Amino acid sequence: MIVLVIKYLIPKGFRGLTVYPFIFLLNKKDKINPELLNHERIHIRQQLEMLVLPFFVWYGIEFIIGLIRFRNRREAYYNISFEKEAYQNEKDLNYLKQRSFWNFLKY
Incomplete structure (x- = not known):
């Protein structure tokens, strides 16, 4: 994991x-x-589990479905399974130590 501060890349x-x-x-x-x-870091794990590129395809499909369903970009974003998992567990700093493989499917 390499952490960089580049404000121009962040939406x-x-x-x-x-x-x-x-x-x-x-x-x-x-x-x-x-x-x-x-x-x-939760997103890093999700991307590794899905071999990176399929993660972004799945992410995009969920986002598009959310846009159609909610007609709201923000709500579509928050309803992506990867984001639900990450937001729900971001405060648990030990989460990744006990996280199951492909745990995002629960969301």
Whole structure:
């Protein structure tokens, strides 16, 4: 995992973006934010499990389905299974130690 602060890559309204093996952050202070880093590490694990490229295809399909269903970009984003898993478990800093393989399917 390589953490970089590059504010120009982060979409408006977000603080981080993960593309294995990189975590891109909006602000330098977020490099010490344990919950945000844990959220992004969960995405690293998800991407590894799906061999990276299929992760982004699946992510995109879920987002498009959410757009059709909710007609709202923000709501579509929050209803992506990968995001649900990451947001629900970002505060549990030990989550990745006990996480099951493909656990995002529960969401």
